[in-house]
Amino acid sequence: MARLDIANVTKLFGATRAVDDFSITVTDGELVCLLGPSGSGKSTLLRMIGGFEKPTYGSMTIDGEEVIHLPPEKRPTGMVFQSHALWSHMNVFKNIAFGLKLRRLPKAEITQRVEAVLDLVGLKGFGERLTHQLSGGQQQRVALARSLVLEPKILLLDEPFASLDQHLRERLREEVRDIQQRLKITTLFVTHAQDEALSVADRIVVLRDGRTEQIAKPAEVYRTPATPFVAGFIGQMNLISGVVSEGEFGHSAFNVPVAVADGPATLAVRPEALTLKPASGVGMGHVHRVTDYGTHAMIDVELPDGERLKSMMPTADEWSSMQQVDLVPGAFALYRDNAAIYRADVGTPPRKAPSRTRGTVNA
Amino acid sequence: MSAAGGAVQAQPEPLDESETRRRPYGLLLVAAPVLLVGWLVIWPIVSAVIRTLWQPADDGGYEFTLETYVFFFSDRYSLDNLTVTLWTTGMCALFLLVICLPISLYLRFSVGRLPAYVQSLAIFPMFVPSIILAYAFIRVLGPNGMVDILLNAVGLPKIRTPYLTPWGPVIGLVWDNIPLTVLILLSGLGNVSNQAIEAARDVGARWLQVLWYIILPRIGNSILVALSFSVLGIFSSFTLPYVLGPAAPEMMGPFMQRTFRDVNDPQMAITQAVITFGFCIVFGLFYVRSVARNRGK
Structure with a gap:
């Protein structure tokens, strides 16, 4: 569990403002959805939190500690990518255990933690499978397990279900929400699907051209949209x-x-x-x-x-x-x-x- | 209604009978190249092996003998030549990997104008004929070459030139093989997605760990293919070892040529060629195995 504070963050790519003066506080165990059309800056924002992009201006703290100068490997965040990004030369167990191995944990502890997280994501007994032997949904669960096993303070989900079919998306987003609630892990979830945001988020941030249009609870965003853009974008x-x-x-x-x-x-x-x-x-x-x-x-x-x-x-x-x-x-x-x-x-x-x-x- | 049990269902007739027949068009398409390979590659190999193993006997007939092979493997000079060829090939493979891997990694993971210039520079040797490269080498690194002149101009002593030493062919062959190696490695690195690397960094891997645990295992086949190609070419190379290398020991390419033309011993030259082929086929098998493994995946 952790608190994330983002203050006046701006990201410039040349003359383009990908994210423009963005601020938010995400409290312990909260699930916040970053919602917006393509090019609205939501993925850039998530990548800045994960350390893959450096903000041009602004500040980001996790539990009061400034993280803006930390590389991804030193940040207490875990990211699940849209394309799963599994390492095809490793089996499921090794994919999940990789981060633990880098931390030089004892073998027995690695095995116990990997088995536990496989159980958590519903893939018990899949450890020896190669990643290409899994379905899209199973691959996304492995990607989630790979992040969760390291017990990150902040979980970052970058359109994790975008490549899955509608039925599977609905099922997985409910499962992810259940897991997030059980672990009480602070989560930021990027999506361009409004139904996804409305169904899982504690709060929704609607972004447009890098700027915040509205930050509110799903019902509020739906019932009292702050701007005509939000009104037209949600529902x-x-x-x-x-x-x-x-x-x-x-x-x-x-x-x-x-x-x-x-x-x-x-x-x-x-x-x-x-x-x-x-x-x-x-x-x-x-x-x-x-x-x-x-x-x-x-x-x-x-x-x-x-x-x-x-x-x-x-x-x-x-x-x-x-x-x-x-x-x-x-x-x-x-x-x-x-x-x-x-x-x-x-x-x-x-x-x-x-x-x-x-x-x-x-x- | 059919009777329950025991009834044999008739196989439905195919709508298009030609679907069930094998069409020979595909085989016909590959027939010409296969025949050419058989004629120009396979037959000379078989013929060379036969000619070295069955030689004219005193009675006018042919007899099985390993005489030329026994001579080659007991002759100090021949063994030195084989050793220097293996050494040159090994050194070139090592240098190619050490030089080309960082270049390929830089080209794969950098964006902008500079990587484009670096890529052009890395590919440039592909367009320079070996003989021109050899003379450029001599003018730059040879005795009283450009480097010597520059060193002399600033009052420094001359370098020990690699020209006419075993290092001469190594430098030339490495330069000559950089483009192909870079291109093959770059194609392999194209299969390593940015997200796979970011995912590794996300779970705590530093750059060297990303290289060791994520990138190298993913491009292992490409490294094997690149080295197989380079080694095959280097092992039997002629021009650069002939122009830049020492007179003795010499690499197998110049050795074969001298045995055939200067010593006028075609039988021994063919034996040297078969032995060279024997080493090359080992590297060829590495390549074939790698391709087959990729196809299997």
């Missing part, structure tokens, strides 16, 4: 551009009352918070497509200006293509200048925009 989100005027967010198809100052804004509403009602006559939009997922239906609604919104409904039965519908947003948020300016837990039913507005917009 599905309808983002509608419009203008606030005289206490109403106005769009060509509908107006929603909001208590914010006038000006341009972006309305964000999740498909599950956007309910549809069959319209009597001309509605706010029409159904473009109905997709039945069995557990729910996703209805694509096309607005008069051609913009499309998604609405999650319990069944697909009552919706059909070209059907006129009205929209009823539940919880929504309004963003301006990359920050949330208004949140509504239960939305006020929107008013259909006056026909002149629609006419003007559509002209």
